[in-house]
Amino acid sequence: MDNKTISEARDTLGALLRKPYESLQADVYAKLEARGFPDVRPAHSSVFRYIRPQGSRVTDLADSAQMTKQSMAYLAGSLKDLGYVRIVSDPDDKRAKLVVLTARGHAVWDALIELRDAAENACAEMIGRKRMAELRAILKDLGTAIEASQR
Amino acid sequence: MDNKTISEARDTLGALLRKPYESLQADVYAKLEARGFPDVRPAHSSVFRYIRPQGSRVTDLADSAQMTKQSMAYLAGSLKDLGYVRIVSDPDDKRAKLVVLTARGHAVWDALIELRDAAENACAEMIGRKRMAELRAILKDLGTAIEASQR
């Protein structure tokens, strides 16, 4: 057989992690589109993932999402243009802006949670609740260990 | 506590999958840079991951990587400019081009395998070989189940 590629017919850990992740994301965003939010894109998840109910500063969101404030400002700005957030001045610090979900933004937030839970449950059904619990436990361990090794 | 975010203090499956994946990737590409290949970027992995020793057509690479042939042509072209591949006419089909690794490209290919294996082994050390085997087994199951559910 002359079909050798970098994976050498073996499942790499990277591929094993990436495939379900991408499926999960594709599923959630396809269904979000079907629910009437076609303009919310995966990149926006950095905002929805970390935004707090009272609103969050661009800088804080950028820190959470591990990206530059310029990049986060771009994402927040695009969500503002699409009507999912308002950007208001922070009363506690006149330099700062708060990114705050609009009603439509809240609807997306709720939908994202619901769709994520549904997708995760579907996965759990597929492989069994017990194995899913085991998977989560190992992944959590691995994440913690990697984090520790980086410090 | 007023710290509620979309994750509601819970580890989402997406985050659990994403974090180790990104760490693995960052580690491999940082070390690749340290080895003298600073211009090979994660996006190029679509090429290195699927390219065959005899070379591969742009279209085939695009299919494997699940992207458009235009996008793959862009990546192949950028690797050509950087000296990691040559793009030669396919003798079997005058329309087609073969993307073929140069010596330098082969060096990257080898390094990627070595670094990937090292990174995976490091992970296995962290959580234990047995748990890593279990992780792989469950992820493989999950991947298969998701694939099946999509067809």
Add this chain to the structure above:
DNA sequence: CTAGTTAGACAGATAATCTGTCTAACAAAA
């Protein structure tokens, strides 16, 4: 031999990131 399909090129657009510089506002220290 003609009709349809495929491979890739070319043109153009957009999304999602980055770096660098600048100003206003805040915070801390003298």
Add this chain to the structure above:
DNA sequence: TTTTGTTAGACAGATTATCTGTCTAACTAG
């Protein structure tokens, strides 16, 4: 209180990585 340093974000500009659409040359099948 005034200066000095830091922080928040804005603005400008660049790059990377993707997309769609159209076109031509070459292959393939009827």
